[in-house]
Amino acid sequence: MDRGDPTYGYKTVPARNHVDGCDWHACDCPRTEGLQIDFDGEVHAYAAEIISRLLRSDSRNSVCLDFGRRESLAPSDYKRQARGNKLPEKRAEWCPETLRNIVTSPTIRGLMSHNGEIVYGEDGMWVRVGPAMVDDSQAAELLVRMEQKPRTRTDGAAPLLDVAFCDCGGKLHLWQAKRKIKGGEKLYRNYRCQYANKGQCDAGAITAEDLESLVSSYVQLPTMLGEIEVYANHLVPGEDHTEEIEQRREALDKLTERLGMVPAGPAMDAVLRAMGEHTESMAQLEKLPQRAAEWVSVPTGETYAERCPTRLGRTWAPAHGRSLHAGCLP
Template sequence: MSMTRAIVGARVSVMTPGKTSQDEQYLTGERYVQQQSWELVGSFEDLDVSAMDLDPWQRPDLAPWLTDRMHEWDAIVFTKIDRAFRSIRDAVKFAEWIKDSRKILVFTDDGIKLDYSNSNLGMYDQVLAELFLYLGSFFAQLEGMRFKKRALDGHRGLKKTNRWAGGQPPYGYQVISNPTGGKILAIDPVSSEAVRFAGRMVLQDKSLWEIATALTEAGFPTPARHVANQQNADSRSRRKTKVSDDWNQSSIGKILRSPATMGLKLEGRTAKEKRVVRGEDGLPIRMADALFSDEDWTSIQEKLTKRSRTKERTHGAAPLLGVAYCGGCQERLYRAVTTSKGIQYSYYRCIPMSGKPRCEGHTFKEAEVTTNLEEAISIHLADIPVMRRTFVPGEDHTAELDAVVKAMAEVREEKDLGLYDYPGGTEEYKGRLSALAAQRKILAALPHRPARWIEEPTGETYAQAYFRMTPDERRMLLLGADVKFYIKPSGQPWQYALVTPKEITSRVQTAGREIEPSGEQQEIPNPTYIMVDQK
């Protein structure tokens, strides 16, 4: 007779730093397996998983053992019924599945064992075990409902305060004890540096890909690693999923876009549902110090939004992608590299297309494109300074007034969405709006001088900056200034236009003299003053 193969499970509804309940559950189950002389073939841990919300087939770590890997085991061991179920319906469904699959279900601390692997066992014993299981699940469900109501009541009470209600804090913060009771958030010395590092790189116009690479190389802990370090959850080999130490663009974007990085309190289960929580005065509740200044936060959001709308590649792109354009069809040129007899040839070409103007597709040698672009820059951008935009804080209350006006608009939007449709909600809405209106009146009456941006030369012209930069930096310089380099189709005398986003003209410059472009007249800008929008 073959040895019974067993798996041991643990579940924790709310995982907090230092919690060891999952370890105790595992060790208890492991001892039981050893006492039965069974073979331990696997384990599962569902952490931060509520049995009230997810049945066994929906839990991330348990589900594979009930589907794809169900043939690998004969017995499943839990410590208590409430570690498996908080619902009578789930208990009945799971017990039926165990019976149909001819497996064994054990709850060590409750003394319950359903053994459907041996049809010779007494029916009376099985019926009693099932009865105790269903009774246990009934009380587990009642207990779970009490827990849930208590938690909701507690969260409702904490909602309007700056106290932390529980769970994992936002990346960049840690949970500490509040001297007056409860828990609050404080800036975490480790993860906060990663958030600020990423924010600084955004302000330097670095892509999320570049930021992810830099964070990984600098050794900053990923959100998953940071949580694992706090919980020591990855110290045992039985963990099924490896904690990643590689940052990705998605997590960086979510962190930097979240108002939580400004210390504001949020509510909502998913990223899309999360919104800022407001106090009785209608203003956002601040949980902790912000990781960025208001000016930097605004600039970061603007740059992230702008980057999400642009399709330009910033890493690994051709040196002139998005800069070089065909003068015939006005479309961008793409780099192509071919090798013949061991010699490499590189070109820029446009894609054949119909329409007006019609273009059959043209090819230009990369060396010629580069040479003529450098000549154009040395001639037309030699005296144009690169400008830097600097923020000068105002001696006023404009920012506070804008925040109040924005808060009033958001409160009204919340009312339109029906978020105040509950007993006492209308009074709460009126109270918030009245408080905001009073604050707006006070701020509007105060003397103020608005904050502003000033534009200062960097000390370099575009030509000087271009010729000292690397190919990638040169491309980003021209893209940032919206400079385009148009080349007339092959077979004609070399003609080019260096286009800047200022004055519009219909002339194309070539070889130091002006000529009219052939074919249908195209409006091509003449080189003029260029501004780089950077902080």
């Protein structure tokens, strides 16, 4: 929960004095002073979907396009509507940065934050203010994924972008132009080297239909690419407990300061007990392995021929090409 409006998927509710074992969601624990957060009905389902899809490697752009087609209100418009304000004629659009802000917020871990930074209590520990949508491992994986630059592929994108390359090493870009002919217009589609217009490559253009049919035949013919198993990139989350260790070290420092200010008796016993718990926890964390996150290539159990429907004999449209690039080629 950021001080102010909670992150998309959450709402502010009266605080409760939660008992051990409570998950903080729609519970009947005794009411207390102040506010906390809880899941916000329908938009909680949208936020959970965003998290789930990004964890399974869906791109931010594809999620944004899908939410736009479904006419789901973007967070800014949802807040306007929740406050009873009239929505603008031009609706806010979903964008990759919006998704990034949602999934990198400490709120989805049920923690209080300020300007995106976790807020610590007097005991040096994170302040919990609501139910979590992800565990620490999933939160760490999302942070790694958000470091990747989002890529936009629309329905008009070149089918063989990042698949076809010139002999000089440059990417082949799709060039399209309409020319008036007798009876109407004709669409010309060719692939050209990205450096051709810069005077750095003298390679000629190749007809898009010929190149796309060639790639399709390589996918379909069993003696060529068709029998090769498709591999997919899979993120193996790293394991780094530095932040947790530092958190407990700071908590110990604060408790040490308090120790000299409390009188002997129950209060001092409570401080000493907390110090012992932090020391033991820190020792256990320091024994755990440290490793960086990495991407590995894993088999999918499908061949290229099984993954792609036969396209030989079809007229290649951008939509077909996009399906080939996204679903068949790495």
